């Protein structure tokens with residue numbers, strides 16, 4: 001009897017220990033856009049509070065500088081080239097409406113991993129991993145979906161003969177077209193709060209890939225925020241995203257879930273170049289869509305009281321690809337059966353002083369579409385001499401030449417030091433060769449690549 005009671009107590013405590021997991025993933029949002037990462041322009045008290053109660057990660061990378069491949073990597077823990085999502089079906093950087101391609105349903109997403117451990121799962125916001133019925137979130141481990149299948153600026157007027165009105169979806173059905181872009185953040189937030197309330201008694205995984213600031217030069221926000229910030233439409237949307245985070249925190253507090261919820265807050269790629277400037281990637285160089293630090297080194301905050309030390313900063317080299325294996329480790333779920341690239345970084349999460357990362361030995365690779373452009377290991381980022389598609393990394397770069405920077409200590413990349421550290425250049429060049437063999441490069445397939453999903457005939461998403 002005593003054994004049975006102990007067993008039951010143990011089972012209950014094990015169950016209770018499984019945290020809820022929330023990933024808030026904003027769109028085209030720069031490192032320097034948050035107060036806690038140095039913005040003097042935007043008011044972001046709610047995300048700042050998450051940082052004060054958790055850890056700020058300062059060498060946290062997405063696996064691509066653009067939407068679709070970045071999201072494919074977050075979902076699968078794999079480089080975009082590994083899962084075939086580095087280019088679109090038409091050779092573009094991201095999927096467009098009525099695309100024949102999508103994330104292969106045979107890939108195992110973080111939603112599927114968490115579902116296997118008994119989690120309720122929902123995706124709320126912008127998906128962008130395929131708009132065909134076979135590729136929707138509900139086919140990739142999410143019990144439910146509310147939001148838009150691709151970027152909010154992919155509106156019918158741009159390609160009236162092919163693209164449908166921007167569809168707002170619930171599950172697999174279009175419930176509104178065109179979607180009301182002004183209220184996407186507000187409505188996604190309300191949906192998120194509802195999902196949290198409905199699943200307060202069981203572990204849940206909420207993936208909240210917000211639609212804003214997004215790809216348009218005129219980000220949308222509701223009347224509560226429009227015209228209120230010191231940075232135009234972009235700033236209004238940043239402040240609404242911060243409000244959204246506050247609403248989610250308030251719901252968790254109200255339901256007494258805040259202590260047993262792991263929150264990850266980050267962006268899919270850096271702020272893009274605009275004239276006049278909108279978002280800020282400070283202190284990093286470059287802007288969204290390429291392989292610069294500004295494009296791929298993201299603001300990231302994680303909060304889980306009692307597990308992740310409050311008010312700390314960690315500069316270990318980490319990536320969105322690490323989240324899938326890290327979540328699997330935390331909830332004791334099985335990893336996908338095929339090779340993934342991310343690492344279990346619980347030793348970094350739970351020990352803020354630990355700044356050594358598995359990527360320091362393996363190397364972290366920066367691809368722009370099909371081209372390998374740079375590699376980081378430890379303190380160092382090596383920009384490779386480029387031939388072929390993209391000769392210039394960003395508009396700032398006149399020529400494509402080999403360059404080495406200590407991006408840990410010289411975060412603004414002011415001092416090119418390849419001549420002083422030839423042994424580092426040799427080591428990182430050798431890592432790049434390994435990546436080329438495994439993942440491929442421009443005009444060169446890799447032995448470790450898998451196929452994306454494809455359909456013969458793509459159809460528009462209509463109400």
Ligand SMILES: [Ca+2]
Pocket residue numbers: 027028066067268269
């Ligand atoms: Ca994006």
